[in-house]
Amino acid sequence: MGLNLEGKKAVVAEVSAEVANAQVIVVAEYRGLEVGQITALRAKARESGVYLRVLKNTLAKRAIAGTHFDGLSDQLVGPLIYGMSADPVAPAKVLQEFSKTSDKLIIKGGVMPNYVMDAAGIKALATMPSREELLAKLLGTMQAPIAKFVQTLNEVPSKFVRALAAVRDAKEAA
Structure with missing residues (x-):
């Protein structure tokens, strides 16, 4: 109809x-x-x-x-x-x-x-890819340098703590 x-x-x-x-x-x-x-x-x-x-x-x-x-x-x-x-x-x-x-x-x-x-x-x-997928890729690309920078900054105190732990272990072993 x-x-x-x-x-x-x-x-x-x-x-x-x-x-x-x-x-x-x-x-x-x-x-x-x-x-x-x-x-x-x-x-x-x-x-x-x-x-x-x-x-x-x-x-x-x-x-x-x-x-x-x-x-x-x-x-x-x-x-x-x-x-x-x-x-x-x-x-x-x-x-x-x-x-x-x-x-x-x-x-x-x-x-x-x-x-x-x-x-x-x-x-x-x-x-x-859809708009959301493209935005996610862009965000990941934008965040990568910042995340790497934070990881690098965090490595200095981590190395110091590992060195102190090695010294402690050496004193305990002696």
Whole structure:
């Protein structure tokens, strides 16, 4: 059953709100997927904070019209599932991982603000570490010199204590 005009406006408004907060939109063709597979994909997306939606392409075009994602309009052909998130890597990872288990999900492409990507670009994006992982690596790199400096400062009193212990042991043995 199709949506009436009010229903379509509500869908476009909901998707537009998600698009406004998104850093990336990834589209994939889902033709041939079973309901159970789509349900599993949605559960995985929900865990990762990805908004996943099957939309009519005309409604998607209306939702992204006038945004930084306008370049995606050329890729909107066929039955597509849309993944979007504020994390630029999460939708690509979720859809890429799922496409490894199901050959019926075909990643078509995606878009970051003012940058349209093909399927190869999305696969490359999926291999990137997440923002949290990058921040953890940066923090570790920034902390390493300080930790080494503290260890070096701590070594001087430690050496002195070990020398005193050696002198004590030598006196006790004599």
